[in-house]
Amino acid sequence: MVEEVSLRETYGKVLVELGRENPDIVVLDADLSPSTMTGYFMKEFPQRFFEVGIAEQNMIGIAAGLAASGKIPFASTFAVFAPGRCFDQIRVSVAQSKLNVKIVVTHAGVTVGEDGATHEALEDLSLICSLPGFTVIVPADAIETAQAIRAVAAHFGPCYVRLCRPKLPLVYSPDYRFDIGKAVQLRPGGDVTVIAIGVMVTQGLQAAAELEKEGIDCRVINMPTLKPLDEQSIIKAARETGAIVTAEEHQEYGGLGSAVARVVARTSPVPMEFVAVKDTFGGSGKPEQLLAKYGLTARDIAGAIRKVIERKG
Amino acid sequence: MTPESKNPSSMPDGLFSSREDLKEVARRLRRRIVTIIGKAGSGHPGGSLSAVEIVTALYWRVLRHKPSDPRWPDRDRFILSKGHAAPVLYTALAECGYFPIAELDTLRQLDSRLQGHADCCVTPGVETSTGSLGQGLSFAIGAALAGRLDSRGYRVYALLSDGECDEGQTWEAAMSAAHFKVDNLTAVIDNNGLQLSGRVRDIMNLDPLGKKWEAFGWQVSEVDGHDINQLLDALEKAKNVKGQPAVIIAHTIKGKGVSFMENNVDFHGKAPNAKELELALKELA
Numbered sequence: 001m002v003e004e005v006s007l008r009e010t011y012g013k014v015l016v017e018l019g020r021e022n023p024d025i026v027v028l029d030a031d032l033s034p035s036t037m038t039g040y041f042m043k044e045f046p047q048r049f050f051e052v053g054i055a056e057q058n059m060i061g062i063a064a065g066l067a068a069s070g071k072i073p074f075a076s077t078f079a080v081f082a083p084g085r086c087f088d089q090i091r092v093s094v095a096q097s098k099l100n101v102k103i104v105v106t107h108a109g110v111t112v113g114e115d116g117a118t119h120e121a122l123e124d125l126s127l128i129c130s131l132p133g134f135t136v137i138v139p140a141d142a143i144e145t146a147q148a149i150r151a152v153a154a155h156f157g158p159c160y161v162r163l164c165r166p167k168l169p170l171v172y173s174p175d176y177r178f179d180i181g182k183a184v185q186l187r188p189g190g191d192v193t194v195i196a197i198g199v200m201v202t203q204g205l206q207a208a209a210e211l212e213k214e215g216i217d218c219r220v221i222n223m224p225t226l227k228p229l230d231e232q233s234i235i236k237a238a239r240e241t242g243a244i245v246t247a248e249e250h251q252e253y254g255g256l257g258s259a260v261a262r263v264v265a266r267t268s269p270v271p272m273e274f275v276a277v278k279d280t281f282g283g284s285g286k287p288e289q290l291l292a293k294y295g296l297t298a299r300d301i302a303g304a305i306r307k308v309i310e311r312k313g
Numbered sequence: 314m315t316p317e318s319k320n321p322s323s324m325p326d327g328l329f330s331s332r333e334d335l336k337e338v339a340r341r342l343r344r345r346i347v348t349i350i351g352k353a354g355s356g357h358p359g360g361s362l363s364a365v366e367i368v369t370a371l372y373w374r375v376l377r378h379k380p381s382d383p384r385w386p387d388r389d390r391f392i393l394s395k396g397h398a399a400p401v402l403y404t405a406l407a408e409c410g411y412f413p414i415a416e417l418d419t420l421r422q423l424d425s426r427l428q429g430h431a432d433c434c435v436t437p438g439v440e441t442s443t444g445s446l447g448q449g450l451s452f453a454i455g456a457a458l459a460g461r462l463d464s465r466g467y468r469v470y471a472l473l474s475d476g477e478c479d480e481g482q483t484w485e486a487a488m489s490a491a492h493f494k495v496d497n498l499t500a501v502i503d504n505n506g507l508q509l510s511g512r513v514r515d516i517m518n519l520d521p522l523g524k525k526w527e528a529f530g531w532q533v534s535e536v537d538g539h540d541i542n543q544l545l546d547a548l549e550k551a552k553n554v555k556g557q558p559a560v561i562i563a564h565t566i567k568g569k570g571v572s573f574m575e576n577n578v579d580f581h582g583k584a585p586n587a588k589e590l591e592l593a594l595k596e597l598a
Contacts, residue, residue, distance in 0.1 A: 053488070057447075058489055060451070061450070064452050068440065097441050
């Protein structure tokens with residue numbers, strides 16, 4: 001059994017480490033610190049922690065002002081509230097002003113579970129990727145989360161990191177090295193490529209293992225940086241395997257699938273299938289029930305792989 | 314202590330004009346504002362003209378700033394939250410020497426550094442991009458908090474419009490500035506009584522505006538926003554407020570200085586034509 005570790009717990013702890021290393025790290029939260037896990041930072045650095053209350057627009061504006069005067073603000077809330085509740089503030093005060101603000105959100109996607117549709121961000125990646133200059137990262141496990149948080153702290157410019165609520169199985173070993181903008185091949189394969197992010201990476205690996213029994217040699221790529229996209233890895237996968245399936249816990253519109261399809265269409269058209277939420281809102285249930293309901297399981301990925309291979313001819 | 318005594322090199326020549334001279338500065342800014350908006354053929358004269366004395370008092374007498382080094386870390390920050398009044402900021406910045414005065418003529422043109430609404434990435438001296446109302450005060454709080462964390466002595470000034478107080482974010486920010494006891498921040502409200510489509514009291518009544526700010530934890534003062542002496546006194550007093558932020562409600566006239574623009578909602582976002590410009594310049598002679 002693979003160990004399961006919380007991404008947001010990891011985030012909270014890495015923030016404290018960063019706080020110790022760099023006095024310019026400051027943290028803002030909008031009344032969700034026990035859930036986003038910024039509470040660890042608050043306890044150790046109360047002077048550098050700003051609880052803004054349930055006011056995400058103001059949080060982003062204050063973060064922008066802090067960044068403009070040399071601080072490295074991490075602003076956290078749930079993925080539905082940023083960018084959803086403060087998109088224009090992110091657009092104008094952060095992106096247009098090219099400020100060094102780090103927005104780290106938790107509770108993305110249907111794996112929020114019982115809280116239901118209002119709380120399940122399925123469009124945040126589409127919104128945030130549409131803003132010029134943003135770096136957008138979706139870690140697949142706690143090890144990648146720790147490194148991604150360190151990477152965005154060291155990177156100058158606006159960044160968005162999307163984390164989920166539940167613990168996730170470890171995908172990586174501790175010696176893994178995350179680089180912004182670099183895809184990671186987790187499994188070689190020549191017949192088809194699955195490109196996945198976040199929660200869906202483990203599902204993609206399971207699907208590939210399952211299909212091996214049917215003689216399908218499936219490459220699996222984790223694309224932790226959605227923007228800027230690692231185009232070379234996509235082009236290589238398209239040319240070498242001739243078919244691509246994308247998998248994301250997000251709307252089909254404007255997420256990973258759309259981004260990969262743009263590259264594929266422009267450089268090396270091959271059949272594609274998209275495992276994503278199909279133009280609907282989420283709902284209440286257990287995370288695994290919801291993943292099944294919205295077609296986001298290893299089985300769904302396997303189905304998409306069979307379909308795309310058939311189309312490959 | 315005057316900024317001059319602290320850092321003589323921090324101010325360009327002539328910025329410490331006497332209070333009488335400031336009237337002349339204000340007149341010059343008004344002439345430039347109508348001229349460049351007229352030349353551009355579009356823009357927002359009304360809310361630029363109402364803020365002239367406020368901006369003059371700040372840039373010529375209050376702010377510690379270095380036009381030769383716009384990102385000087387210890388500078389006082391001025392945030393134009395009412396971003397559509399960019400022409401008043403541009404003219405002040407140009408007059409102070411942030412960029413050549415001739416560049417004002419490029420307002421709103423392709424590839425100009427002077428966009429219709431101020432963009433901090435292209436215009437020297439602009440602290441943050443504004444134009445989407447309600448965002449400036451939050452930014453100002455962040456800048457003030459950073460100054461406090463670093464024990465820098467700078468002060469942050471935010472200029473808001475009255476109409477902008479419709480925005481919920483303004484009140485989120487107001488609440489938090491008091492909560493964080495941000496006392497290195499002065500907000501000035503250009504209370505000209507008009508917004509894009511009509512009178513503020515008809516569009517969304519803000520009264521009693523002063524009591525609202527007071528209830529949100531701010532030290533409130535009210536002045537005639539075209540009386541530079543009153544503005545300077547209020548700005549000075551605000552500096553000495555401890556443990557809470559200060560707001561100055563500056564009662565102004567939209568379109569001030571040009572008779573046919575004064576209190577005329579049509580000139581919120583309309584440029585004067587050639588004839589109107591000629592008339593305006595005559596009045597501002």
